[in-house]
Amino acid sequence: MDSPLKDMTGTIVNKQYKLIKKLGAGAFGEIYSSQSNGLEYAIKIEKSDSKHPQLEFESKLYHYLNNHNGQGIPKYYGYYSHDGYNFLVMELLGQSLEDIFSENNRIFTLQTVCVLGIQMLECIEFLHCKQFIHRDIKPDNFLMGKAQKDRVYLVDYGLAKRYISKDLHIPYKDNKALTGTARYASINTHLGIEQSRRDDLESLAYVLMYFLRGSLPWQNLRANNQKEKYDRIMEKKLATSSETLCKNYPQQLLQFVDYTKNLKFDEKPDYQFIKNLFISIMQENELRMEYIYDWDDEDTQRDKIQIRNDEKDNLLKTNKQSSNTQQRVNKYQENKNLNSNSIYMRNCSNINNKYSIGRTKTNSIGSINKVVVTKTKQITNNTINSLTNQNTLPNNNNNINNYSKLHQNLAKQIIKKHSSLHYQ
Numbered sequence: 440m441d442s443p444l445k446d447m448t449g450t451i452v453n454k455q456y457k458l459i460k461k462l463g464a465g466a467f468g469e470i471y472s473s474q475s476n477g478l479e480y481a482i483k484i485e486k487s488d489s490k491h492p493q494l495e496f497e498s499k500l501y502h503y504l505n506n507h508n509g510q511g512i513p514k515y516y517g518y519y520s521h522d523g524y525n526f527l528v529m530e531l532l533g534q535s536l537e538d539i540f541s542e543n544n545r546i547f548t549l550q551t552v553c554v555l556g557i558q559m560l561e562c563i564e565f566l567h568c569k570q571f572i573h574r575d576i577k578p579d580n581f582l583m584g585k586a587q588k589d590r591v592y593l594v595d596y597g598l599a600k601r602y603i604s605k606d607l608h609i610p611y612k613d614n615k616a617l618t619g620t621a622r623y624a625s626i627n628t629h630l631g632i633e634q635s636r637r638d639d640l641e642s643l644a645y646v647l648m649y650f651l652r653g654s655l656p657w658q659n660l661r662a663n664n665q666k667e668k669y670d671r672i673m674e675k676k677l678a679t680s681s682e683t684l685c686k687n688y689p690q691q692l693l694q695f696v697d698y699t700k701n702l703k704f705d706e707k708p709d710y711q712f713i714k715n716l717f718i719s720i721m722q723e724n725e726l727r728m729e730y731i732y733d734w735d736d737e738d739t740q741r742d743k744i745q746i747r748n749d750e751k752d753n754l755l756k757t758n759k760q761s762s763n764t765q766q767r768v769n770k771y772q773e774n775k776n777l778n779s780n781s782i783y784m785r786n787c788s789n790i791n792n793k794y795s796i797g798r799t800k801t802n803s804i805g806s807i808n809k810v811v812v813t814k815t816k817q818i819t820n821n822t823i824n825s826l827t828n829q830n831t832l833p834n835n836n837n838n839i840n841n842y843s844k845l846h847q848n849l850a851k852q853i854i855k856k857h858s859s860l861h862y863q
């Protein structure tokens with residue numbers, strides 16, 4: 440690691456971006472917030488004479504991923520070199536998951552872990568489909584958005600590596616030094632085996648168990664030097680069975696850990712299988728299929744749930760007024776644009792087989808729509824059938840009232856659970 444940079448506050452990068460405040464420092468660089476023409480940016484800085492320069496590589500990768508409409512990738516604005524420093528200008532994001540975790544009593548609920556887990560997986564899946572692996576999956580490298588503050592982003596591509604070269608998977612190698620962060624490194628990485636897609640996913644599994652448990656069994660081990668420390672961590676990781684790691688948590692997590700550990704070196708992971716594991720945890724535990732997090736204050740959580748309930752009410756009103764299905768569907772679309780927090784309406788329109796569910800600008804989790812369709816099918820079918828047959832909403836529809844009550848009770852329970860966690 441190079442020596443820390445001097446305070447760069449006030450420096451102007453490329454006669455354009457003024458450095459405002461240091462936001463973070465990792466092993467390889469420092470990050471500042473910056474302003475230009477009233478807009479905010481983040482700038483990662485490295486000394487030009489750094490022993491292991493990597494910012495240029497990282498900026499090329501950000502650029503490449505941006506060109507492919509990257510999901511969970513901060514926007515890239517440019518790379519500059521002057522006055523002995525290299526600068527990478529990108530979108531300003533929010534806090535890292537590690538920082539948020541520390542501010543939340545170092546524990547996350549299953550709700551938060553599932554909603555984060557699906558998005559973190561999707562960030563990794565996107566990178567993998569662009570032929571790169573990350574090799575440093577850890578909570579510090581996942582950030583919440585700023586413009587889109589409920590979304591998760593993956594940063595820090597300094598250690599990323601292309602795993603497909605000339606259409607072929609890179610060859611198996613061993614005897615490699617550990618690249619990444621020992622706490623979250625896969626067992627094969629400890630053993631010196633070349634990393635591939637499976638190792639990013641095993642690390643993700645450890646990160647999620649860290650969030651749920653509060654710590655991992657191989658933290659805080661005594662050692663006299665770094666080599667000894669890495670060895671202790673590896674020994675403890677090998678000695679900890681997946682069952683022990685995941686004891687007292689939903690069995691799908693054990694399946695996830697074991698699945699990643701059993702992937703072959705060049706095997707393409709089944710990302711959908713892993714997503715389905717999270718979805719089934721959410722269903723079994725009646726969790727909210729929305730971006731609801733432990734760190735949302737009570738008002739925010741209530742708002743997110745309220746928006747969804749309002750939207751449902753709008754739907755019912757709309758149905759009362761409209762005389763045919765097409766009009767109703769048009770109204771759904773209008774309402775959806777006004778109130779973008781719900782998955783409910785998209786599912787209704789899909790049940791009519793008129794419109795397919797796509798990734799839209801909603802506050803719900805795109806990838807879990809399919810399952811929600813199955814879950815809400817009964818009530819929406821009842822609703823739609825009764826409407827299609829009668830064209831008006833029955834005055835006293837018990838089904839709908841019960842459904843609404845059920846949701847409100849669930850919402851209350853969740854708010855209660857979350858607020859008690861906040862103030863523990």
Ligand SMILES: Nc1ncnc2c1ncn2[C@@H]1O[C@H](COP(=O)(O)OP(=O)(O)O)[C@@H](O)[C@H]1O
Pocket residue numbers: 462463464465466467468469470481483513529530531532533534535579580582594595596597
């Ligand atoms: N685009 C960004 N917006 C806001 N903060 C960021 C951004 N990128 C990084 N950070 C903060 O800076 C820290 C270090 O950045 P990172 O790219 O991970 O550097 P390193 O390679 O040194 O670990 C991150 O953990 C995060 O807290």
Ligand SMILES: [Mg+2]
Pocket residue numbers: 465466579580595
């Ligand atoms: Mg980092």
